[in-house]
Amino acid sequence: MLIQVEDAADPRLADYVRLRDMDLRKSLESEHGLFIAEGEKVIRRAVGAGHPVRSILTTAKWVERGLPDHIADVAGETTVYVVSDQVMAGVTGFPVHRGALASMGRTALPEVRELLNGTRRIVVLEDLTDHGNVGAIFRCAAALGVDAIVLSPRCADPLYRRSVKVSMGAVFAIPYARMIDWHGGLAEIRAAGFRTLALTPDQSATPLDEVVMAERVALLLGSEGDGLSSHWLKEADQPVRISMSPAAMELGVDSLNVVAAAAIACHGLLRR
Amino acid sequence: MLIQVEDAADPRLADYVRLRDMDLRKSLESEHGLFIAEGEKVIRRAVGAGHPVRSILTTAKWVERGLPDHIADVAGETTVYVVSDQVMAGVTGFPVHRGALASMGRTALPEVRELLNGTRRIVVLEDLTDHGNVGAIFRCAAALGVDAIVLSPRCADPLYRRSVKVSMGAVFAIPYARMIDWHGGLAEIRAAGFRTLALTPDQSATPLDEVVMAERVALLLGSEGDGLSSHWLKEADQPVRISMSPAAMELGVDSLNVVAAAAIACHGLLRR
Known part of the structure; x- marks a missing residue:
């Protein structure tokens, strides 16, 4: 399901905030049991390894170009937030060039x-x-x-x-x-x-x-x-x-x- | 010779400006035939390899602690600009933790x-x-x-x-x-x-x-x-x-x- 988001401060984008702020990310990711996969290849592998997709964040430009098949498959079963380049940079703290980010759920590590x-x-x-x-x-x-x-x-x-x-x-x-x-x-x-x-x-x-x-x-x-x-x-x-x-x-x-x-x-x- | 410099825009510090700006550094370093060595170990090796020292840039804190012997030897024959932490960060664009920077002259590469x-x-x-x-x-x-x-x-x-x-x-x-x-x-x-x-x-x-x-x-x-x-x-x-x-x-x-x-x-x- 595609959802347009106009505001970088929208709480639905909370998984993706300030990706270069290591201290913030460490606590955010461990508390919420998530991690970020960047780009189509990595998202595909993360899904293949059994990690559930919490949501996808991509830009209007990428949606217009047509999402890669695999992302489109995943997208059918999850929420895809679509933002402008400016909002993308505003949320994550840098210009994301790999088209799509996914917030993935962590799974329990083996002993x-x-x-x-x-x-x-x-x-x-x-x-x-x-x-x-x-x-x-x-x-x-x-x-x-x-x-x-x-x-x-x-x-x-x-x-x-x-x-x-x-x-x-x-x-x-x-x-x-x-x-x-x-x-x-x-x-x-x-x-x-x-x-x-x-x-x-x-x-x-x-x-x-x-x-x-x-x-x-x-x-x-x-x-x-x-x-x-x-x-x-x-x-x-x-x-x-x-x-x-x-x-x-x-x-x-x-x-x-x-x-x-x-x-x-x-x-x-x-x-x- | 130790020289205190108070202003990050002082032209005597021109060799050291904006060390993280790759485009600027590439043209500056090739035009002036220089490169930057960072930290005592690297400066020692660069000198040992026959590169002439143009100048050294360090902070008042490091001078007070006593410069490492090797830097002190080199410093005796060159100009050492001594600046505050703020001026250091102002010139180079980031906080330099390795104590000293040296601007070194390039020597001709062999064919x-x-x-x-x-x-x-x-x-x-x-x-x-x-x-x-x-x-x-x-x-x-x-x-x-x-x-x-x-x-x-x-x-x-x-x-x-x-x-x-x-x-x-x-x-x-x-x-x-x-x-x-x-x-x-x-x-x-x-x-x-x-x-x-x-x-x-x-x-x-x-x-x-x-x-x-x-x-x-x-x-x-x-x-x-x-x-x-x-x-x-x-x-x-x-x-x-x-x-x-x-x-x-x-x-x-x-x-x-x-x-x-x-x-x-x-x-x-x-x-x-």
């Missing part, structure tokens, strides 16, 4: 124990707080065949708009769960029979190429600045590293960003 | 032919226009032992502030040159004896693991959206690919971002 059923190759993220990095790692992990991702309690939200966008929708393609308890979380994964490999820049760790794989393997990745906590490093079965160029070490260019490191490690380890 | 002397493993970037991606690829390439980088004429500037920042200063650690002629540029590299490998998502290309290496190898990377041009793909010695997970292909998560792809390919190929 870690449940998530691990039937998986062999997983990635565990400890305290990655950058939404772009989380999204990029989901994209890599999905493309390279990782079965599932476990997040520590403080990791950034994969359904935050920027994570979803950077992931190119991969957050809907790879199952994930969030630990309740950081301190005991790794022990639960080890108890499920996973060999836990802690990726570290420490050059005394085992190079990727020399790692002996196991039936079930979990790759642990820490945050960009601090790397993995000493608690997790100590508890992991083995520290592993990416071999750096000796010349680079001398120049002090001795680390990779977490996404590059994740890509190399997923490619090198988890395909085996 | 491609000159750059290639003595190199065995190089990366060639075709039309990567995103500064963050260019910086991240420099960081990967430097850490993984790539000898040099060649840019196509339309590639983003590695000395733009965002490239420098994302590279963590690696743009000063790895030599690079820019082709004059896109159409004939690859032929010049091949004529220098490089085997040119074109990275492509095309799953009929040779997987990385199966590539037969040569004495001199050039890895060609195209832009995020379009990949390599058909001209370069056709001219390259061999198309190569990263193996994707079959499950991911089915889900449509069938590509990696260019930085992740570059990291995997540099790690997989160029260390050999």
Whole structure:
């Protein structure tokens, strides 16, 4: 059902307000159990992953051009708010170029124990707080065949708009769960029979190429600045590293960003 | 020499104006042959790479705390403009948290032919226009032992502030040159004896693991959206690919971002 809305302050558009205000969005999205999908491709994937559509927001210009088939299908069963470019920018805080936004309902995440059923190759993220990095790692992990991702309690939200966008929708393609308890979380994964490999820049760790794989393997990745906590490093079965160029070490260019490191490690380890 | 400046419009601060205005900065920096280094670590690396310091801009707060030794050394031989936090934000357009900015002089890039002397493993970037991606690829390439980088004429500037920042200063650690002629540029590299490998998502290309290496190898990377041009793909010695997970292909998560792809390919190929 198409509904014209003329006023950026109309309460029916409340799901879409100030999309670049991270603090506001975090509380709004968690309180109302929603997230925003941007653009036709992402909306299609979010719907495909079983998320209910709360509403769609688009501009008159896009409606005139004809909504993409898939959006039109979804639109038949939900409310589509149609606004001018000015109202769109007024509500969201920026000019939206991808035609349509959808407010989607969150669905309950599985528990870690449940998530691990039937998986062999997983990635565990400890305290990655950058939404772009989380999204990029989901994209890599999905493309390279990782079965599932476990997040520590403080990791950034994969359904935050920027994570979803950077992931190119991969957050809907790879199952994930969030630990309740950081301190005991790794022990639960080890108890499920996973060999836990802690990726570290420490050059005394085992190079990727020399790692002996196991039936079930979990790759642990820490945050960009601090790397993995000493608690997790100590508890992991083995520290592993990416071999750096000796010349680079001398120049002090001795680390990779977490996404590059994740890509190399997923490619090198988890395909085996 | 420390000079207090009270007015954000003072012409002596002209090198530092509106650092987030990309169009303005591009023309200003190329016309005056300068670039901006941000923070002590990056300034140190830029100086170490032989770039002359035009001036430094810092805040009274940082001067009171005591400038880091290295900045103090540099500061002894140049002009240091000291401003309030308000003037800093007024000039640059945002609150600078890294203490000091330096305006550095650009030095002439080598010609491609000159750059290639003595190199065995190089990366060639075709039309990567995103500064963050260019910086991240420099960081990967430097850490993984790539000898040099060649840019196509339309590639983003590695000395733009965002490239420098994302590279963590690696743009000063790895030599690079820019082709004059896109159409004939690859032929010049091949004529220098490089085997040119074109990275492509095309799953009929040779997987990385199966590539037969040569004495001199050039890895060609195209832009995020379009990949390599058909001209370069056709001219390259061999198309190569990263193996994707079959499950991911089915889900449509069938590509990696260019930085992740570059990291995997540099790690997989160029260390050999």
